[in-house]
Amino acid sequence: MFATFLDHSMTVLAAEKPAVHARLCVLLYDREARLEVDHEHIGIAFPDGAFRLVDTVAHPFIELRSSRATVLDVVGGRSTLDDAVWADRLWLRGHLDDLVLFHDALVLYLQGAVRCPSFPWLLECYQDARIPSMAELENHLDRTSPNRSRSEIERLAMAVAHKERAHG
Amino acid sequence: MSAADPAVARRDPLDLTRAIELGDYLRRSPFGVGGAGSHKEWLHFVVHTAELDLLVNFSLVDDVRPEAAPGTEFPRIVVLVRDASQGGTGWDGDIELFEPDECRAVGGGIELRFGANHVRFVDGHYEIRIRMRRRPIVLDLRLRPVSLPALSNNISLELEDRPINWMVLPRLVADGTARLGSAEHRLHDAPAYHDHNWGHFAWGRDFAWEWGFSLPPTPDELWTVVFVRLADRGHTRTLTQGLFLWRHAAHWRIFRAHEMQVAPRGILRVPRAYKLPHVMNVISPGSDTDVPARLEARAEADGDWAEIEFTAEDVAQVCIPNDTDDDAVTVINEVSGGLCLRGEVRGERLAMSGRAMFEFVRGG
Numbered sequence: 001m002f003a004t005f006l007d008h009s010m011t012v013l014a015a016e017k018p019a020v021h022a023r024l025c026v027l028l029y030d031r032e033a034r035l036e037v038d039h040e041h042i043g044i045a046f047p048d049g050a051f052r053l054v055d056t057v058a059h060p061f062i063e064l065r066s067s068r069a070t071v072l073d074v075v076g077g078r079s080t081l082d083d084a085v086w087a088d089r090l091w092l093r094g095h096l097d098d099l100v101l102f103h104d105a106l107v108l109y110l111q112g113a114v115r116c117p118s119f120p121w122l123l124e125c126y127q128d129a130r131i132p133s134m135a136e137l138e139n140h141l142d143r144t145s146p147n148r149s150r151s152e153i154e155r156l157a158m159a160v161a162h163k164e165r166a167h168g
Numbered sequence: 169m170s171a172a173d174p175a176v177a178r179r180d181p182l183d184l185t186r187a188i189e190l191g192d193y194l195r196r197s198p199f200g201v202g203g204a205g206s207h208k209e210w211l212h213f214v215v216h217t218a219e220l221d222l223l224v225n226f227s228l229v230d231d232v233r234p235e236a237a238p239g240t241e242f243p244r245i246v247v248l249v250r251d252a253s254q255g256g257t258g259w260d261g262d263i264e265l266f267e268p269d270e271c272r273a274v275g276g277g278i279e280l281r282f283g284a285n286h287v288r289f290v291d292g293h294y295e296i297r298i299r300m301r302r303r304p305i306v307l308d309l310r311l312r313p314v315s316l317p318a319l320s321n322n323i324s325l326e327l328e329d330r331p332i333n334w335m336v337l338p339r340l341v342a343d344g345t346a347r348l349g350s351a352e353h354r355l356h357d358a359p360a361y362h363d364h365n366w367g368h369f370a371w372g373r374d375f376a377w378e379w380g381f382s383l384p385p386t387p388d389e390l391w392t393v394v395f396v397r398l399a400d401r402g403h404t405r406t407l408t409q410g411l412f413l414w415r416h417a418a419h420w421r422i423f424r425a426h427e428m429q430v431a432p433r434g435i436l437r438v439p440r441a442y443k444l445p446h447v448m449n450v451i452s453p454g455s456d457t458d459v460p461a462r463l464e465a466r467a468e469a470d471g472d473w474a475e476i477e478f479t480a481e482d483v484a485q486v487c488i489p490n491d492t493d494d495d496a497v498t499v500i501n502e503v504s505g506g507l508c509l510r511g512e513v514r515g516e517r518l519a520m521s522g523r524a525m526f527e528f529v530r531g532g
Contacts, residue, residue, distance in 0.1 A: 016235060020494050077446025080453060108495075110451050115489045117231065117242060120265045124302075143267070145235035 020112030200239020332367030372490030380526030423467030474511030
């Protein structure tokens with residue numbers, strides 16, 4: 001369930017706040033991570049400046065283990081990120097620089113999320129343990145962001161990524 | 169309101185109703201019909217009881233993302249409840265966003281319906297109905313105006329930028345019920361406040377405001393106070409400031425600009441700042457508020473003088489994503505506390521102590 005929620009949320013971010021989506025993809029360019037939420041194993045990767053769910057992760061820059069309840073507690077303000085880590089409800093492994101990078105990426109993702117009109121709806125679905133279908137999601141985005149352009153978003157993301165790489 | 173007061177007895181209640189109908193109607197954004205975007209409009213209410221502070225804010229904000237269709241708006245409700253009897257911070261609340269097809273807002277009227285929630289002005293009363301989707305908060309309130317509104321147009325938030333406008337209706341009395349979790353609170357003649365703001369501006373620009381009011385605890389007391397100060401984001405330059413006094417229903421005295429001196433004192437410290445939306449605990453953690461523990465203001469002109477001392481008790485933060493960038497928020501600190509008023513106006517002594525709610529807007 002979390003994999004689909006995460007994938008949908010990145011689709012929402014790309015459609016509703018493409019600049020933030022592009023910056024996030026640049027920030028995590030060519031990195032992959034291993035997540036486990038309620039024993040659901042999820043691989044994510046950002047090849048060529050785009051977000052992908054992947055089956056296998058060879059070199060995760062970060063590993064994360066948590067639960068849906070913890071995710072909802074943190075997002076719902078009932079627990080801080082620090083409290084969740086200290087209580088072992090959010091387990092993270094990675095080099096210090098990568099942990100900092102992951103935190104920066106998480107904050108950027110959430111800064112985008114609070115600016116997207118579809119996020120409250122998607123989060124309510126996740127709270128209700130209901131993941132909307134792709135058709136339902138597209139229908140929602142047609143209402144909130146009829147002028148979106150997915151191809152434009154990906155071009156932008158890749159352009160920014162390449163520019164960043166060129167500048168080291 | 170004391171019927172023995174001749175000024176009140178003379179005032180036909182319909183005058184208040186008419187004044188409100190003429191001042192508090194929805195202006196609505198011109199964005200959908202080819203006008204400028206970034207219009208924001210909100211109706212804001214606060215009710216105090218001995219135990220509770222209730223804050224309800226209905227807003228409509230243009231969605232100016234290039235991905236959105238011009239004319240699309242964000243209909244939102246912010247509800248904050250502080251139950252002092254619960255100890256600790258005692259805050260609860262939420263921000264709810266509604267689909268455009270769940271929203272009804274007609275320009276020229278005083279009625280907003282967002283989902284199962286509404287505010288409307290009918291038969292000389294404001295009727296507020298709140299049914300939060302994710303928090304156990306149910307409000308059914310009926311607010312009776314007992315003061316005249318004050319309308320301020322063309323207020324510059326920033327130099328050389330579009331002005332905003334507001335209407336303040338500083339004193340009402342509220343009846344009804346507030347169901348918070350399993351507890352039901354019955355309200356009878358509870359002091360209440362309302363304002364309405366509209367205009368074009370962007371969160372994150374070079375402005376900040378400090379805005380507050382205080383209401384006397386019982387309806388028969390004379391004085392109501394509203395304080396406002398607009399400044400640049402760094403609080404280095406005051407754009408405008410004012411202290412507004414109502415005596416029962418009537419505007420009684422306004423002090424402005426150089427007639428006033430304002431002095432914040434100390435810093436309000438809280439163990440953990442309550443934040444809305446809740447996810448702001450991740451984005452903007454911590455309890456730094458940059459809110460003064462006390463705010464003192466003294467105004468003096470033409471032989472009249474007034475002093476207020478606001479003492480902050482508790483704060484909840486409403487964090488609003490900046491329109492100007494994707495990395496920062498503007499924080500509206502909703503600060504509950506008490507206020508003492510002293511002074512002398514037209515030879516009459518001023519004295520009042522009451523509940524107060526101040527907003528301190530801070531850049532993130």
